[in-house]
Amino acid sequence: MPAAEDLTLLIQAARAAGEIALKYSGPTAQRWDKPDGQGPVTEADLAVNAMLETMLPQARPDYGWLSEESEDSAARLSKDRVFIIDPIDGTRSFAEGSATWAHSLAVADRGEITAAVIYLPQRDLLYTAAKGGGAFCNGAPIRVAAPAALNTTKVLTAKPNLASQHWLGGAAPAFHRSYRPSLAYRLARVADGGYSAMLTLRRSWEWDIAAGDLILREAGGVISDRLNKPLLFNNPTPLLDGVVAATPATHLELLQALDPKGPGIAGQ
CATH class of the missing domain: 3.40.190.80 (D-Maltodextrin-Binding Protein; domain 2)
Structure with a gap:
């Protein structure tokens, strides 16, 4: 599957994730602590993950799956292409009511990332890239800073x-x-x-x-x-x-x- 088509799918998925997450109020969302000091998880993380774990594999049934909020399976290791997902990156930030959390969605092709989205719905920032196509924020090209000491x-x-x-x-x-x-x-x-x-x-x-x-x-x-x-x-x-x-x-x-x-x- 071309990276550009995967990117279109990831953008759709990220926006859908944002719609779900924004239905929850971070400070009042149910929250649990994961075992072994792996940090918190909220009902919003799980709701977003459930949607993504249905939507994305249905669209690409031959892709593997790796997500922070899903039980890992060695089956992904036999797949050339794999979704790598963090339903909410910055869960502590989300739970505190901050706006600096993000949905992070990517496709890896034999170990290399070829399509990627980082979406901050509360800040209306959608960062996107497909391999060889440049990087963008809300559709405008972005570039790293100029050299400096x-x-x-x-x-x-x-x-x-x-x-x-x-x-x-x-x-x-x-x-x-x-x-x-x-x-x-x-x-x-x-x-x-x-x-x-x-x-x-x-x-x-x-x-x-x-x-x-x-x-x-x-x-x-x-x-x-x-x-x-x-x-x-x-x-x-x-x-x-x-x-x-x-x-x-x-x-x-x-x-x-x-x-x-x-x-x-x-x-x-």
Whole structure:
């Protein structure tokens, strides 16, 4: 199936997901904590996931399925193409009543993302990309920020990533740090030029990163794991060894500053 046709399907699915999620009030939605410290889930996450798990496989019955809110199955590993879905990325943000949560939908073809959507319905932001077709926000082309010295750049990252053990010389570079709870939204903001980089040294679930991976690359950015290995998706254990996503120059500078023998950050 051509990536452009998959993208059309993902856009339809994302908008339908937004209609469902907006029927819930985040702070009053029923909420549970997942086992093993994997974070919260709400009735909105489950309702969106149920719709997507019906809609998307019906449209592409030969595709595999990987979603944060579905029980994983090894059956996806035998499929060339796989949906990789986070029904609501930034569930804590959703539950607190913030508007920075997103629907993250992607298709991986033999490990490479070929169609992707990140949709923030409360902010009316629809980020889209199909392989080779560029990246867009609400239909307008987007591009990563212009090159800049690292000490003047804006980087989206959590405070634990600045700890001394992760950096050569024992200190993180002097960049301007900001934070957003949704990894997908962080990647989208680098793609649209609002920030020069996003960085997480924590092991990251594929569904948080998949859509942003393609949108960032189609916008002219570079993305890798924390050891500068390319990201591949639909792994047996769907975890990535951190993520460094940035403009080309900033990506290089961050990797040169990171200690490759650093421990990373435990957990997901």
